[in-house]
Amino acid sequence: MFRLLTAGESHGKGLVGVIEGFPANVHIDIDEVNKDLARRQKGYGRGGRMKIEKDKAEILSGVRGGMTLGSPIALLIENKDYANWEPHMNPISVEGETTKVTQPRPGHADLTGALKYGFSDIRNVLERSSARETAVRVAIGSFARQLMKVFNIEVYSHVTAIGGAALEARVEDIEKIKGAEGSEVRCVDPVVEKAMIEEIKNAKEEGDSLGGIFEIHITGVPRGLGSYVQWDHKLDGKLTYNLMGIQAIKGVEIGYGFDNAQQRGSLVHDEIFYEENKGYYRGTNHAGGIEGGMSNGETIIIRCAMKPIPTLYKPLKTVDIATKETVLATVERSDTCAVPAASIVGEMVAITVIAQEFLKKFGGDSLEEIKKVWKDYISI
Ligand SMILES: Cc1cc2nc3c(=O)[nH]c(=O)nc-3n(C[C@H](O)[C@H](O)[C@H](O)COP(=O)(O)O)c2cc1C
Ligand SMILES: C=C(O[C@@H]1CC(C(=O)O)=C[C@@H](OP(=O)(O)O)[C@H]1O)C(=O)O
Numbered sequence: 309m310f311r312l313l314t315a316g317e318s319h320g321k322g323l324v325g326v327i328e329g330f331p332a333n334v335h336i337d338i339d340e341v342n343k344d345l346a347r348r349q350k351g352y353g354r355g356g357r358m359k360i361e362k363d364k365a366e367i368l369s370g371v372r373g374g375m376t377l378g379s380p381i382a383l384l385i386e387n388k389d390y391a392n393w394e395p396h397m398n399p400i401s402v403e404g405e406t407t408k409v410t411q412p413r414p415g416h417a418d419l420t421g422a423l424k425y426g427f428s429d430i431r432n433v434l435e436r437s438s439a440r441e442t443a444v445r446v447a448i449g450s451f452a453r454q455l456m457k458v459f460n461i462e463v464y465s466h467v468t469a470i471g472g473a474a475l476e477a478r479v480e481d482i483e484k485i486k487g488a489e490g491s492e493v494r495c496v497d498p499v500v501e502k503a504m505i506e507e508i509k510n511a512k513e514e515g516d517s518l519g520g521i522f523e524i525h526i527t528g529v530p531r532g533l534g535s536y537v538q539w540d541h542k543l544d545g546k547l548t549y550n551l552m553g554i555q556a557i558k559g560v561e562i563g564y565g566f567d568n569a570q571q572r573g574s575l576v577h578d579e580i581f582y583e584e585n586k587g588y589y590r591g592t593n594h595a596g597g598i599e600g601g602m603s604n605g606e607t608i609i610i611r612c613a614m615k616p617i618p619t620l621y622k623p624l625k626t627v628d629i630a631t632k633e634t635v636l637a638t639v640e641r642s643d644t645c646a647v648p649a650a651s652i653v654g655e656m657v658a659i660t661v662i663a664q665e666f667l668k669k670f671g672g673d674s675l676e677e678i679k680k681v682w683k684d685y686i687s688i
Pocket of ligand 1: 355415416417437438439442555556557615617618619641642643644646649650653
């Protein structure tokens with residue numbers, strides 16, 4: 309079981325990630341980490357910031373010659389935009405009163421964050437609450453992904469809705485889902501993709517914003533990750549908690565969760581079968597690969613709902629915290645829609661949880677030790 313921490317402000321010098329408890333002797337390909345970072349930066353509907361940043365992770369510790377050491381891994385992603393923000397973000401001395409942000413944006417941490425921490429400058433809140441932080445969670449997730457790949461566990465995602473443009477039917481075919489990689493909005497259906505892009509264009513023109521839904525599929529997860537024995541050991545609980553920790557994610561569904569709620573049990577529960585060469589398996593996967601808080605050996609399917617981006621070019625009303633007057637919310641620069649980017653963050657957060665639970669079950673100090681325990685278990 310490893311734990312992680314992130315640090316860093318959106319327009320500060322950079323983002324830092326620390327992973328503690330990651331096993332030794334895992335080969336890490338830094339190009340793969342950087343590819344995942346680049347995937348998060350793509351997607352139709354992003355704003356000007358993504359033209360400035362070219363995210364690359366620098367490994368500061370815990371890896372030698374491409375192999376993990378079992379010691380804490382420290383990662384750094386530089387914020388290129390810091391060069392433009394240095395007068396406001398320098399850790400030692402900043403420009404004073406005139407540059408304060410005092411008009412909180414509805415939908416952001418701005419107002420409550422300022423009141424909670426006693427700030428007269430909302431910048432002290434927005435810099436850390438920003439989803440810029442998700443870059444380093446993707447870098448950490450890429451380490452987890454590389455570890456899980458050794459055990460044939462893979463993660464994929466696709467966008468199923470942006471605003472009102474949505475796929476009509478569920479897609480469970482992994483080969484089809486892999487096709488999302490080639491889409492500007494990570495949608496597997498070209499007709500719906502076109503409608504999604506149109507929605508984003510229209511929202512942008514009208515100074516508005518959009519949210520949507522993405523779906524994560526994790527294949528190859530052995531049965532028995534997580535447990536029913538105590539409420540806080542449950543795998544579905546851990547996944548939803550961590551996915552809800554992504555900025556703007558407001559709903560997480562395991563399997564066909566909400567659809568199942570409107571059906572009879574006979575149409576919902578996945579019948580159990582057995583074949584000599586295959587072992588136990590299900591005829592359907594409405595549960596999304598988790599029953600009783602444990603992975604059941606089927607593909608884990610999770611849907612996440614993202615609210616519309618809160619910063620609006622046609623801003624909503626708010627109250628200036630310096631004057632208490634009604635004003636329009638601050639706009640500096642913003643994405644119109646970031647659901648495709650969020651789907652990559654979702655992938656990486658989900659595979660991080662799976663890797664943590666995997667290590668809880670099969671854990672050891674080195675990859676070799678883990679492999680032994682895992683091989684014994686899957687041969688039962
Ligand atoms: C990848 C990604 C990009 C985002 N980009 C923006 C943005 O450009 N402008 C904005 O106002 N919010 C953006 N958000 C959402 C806000 O960070 C988030 O809504 C805000 O911090 C409030 O937190 P909450 O929605 O979790 O309550 C983005 C979120 C994600 C996941
Ligand atoms: C920087 C990223 O996303 C940012 C998330 C974000 C927010 O408020 O959450 C606001 C925007 O930042 P800025 O105000 O600098 O344009 C996004 O670009 C990123 O994803 O790397």
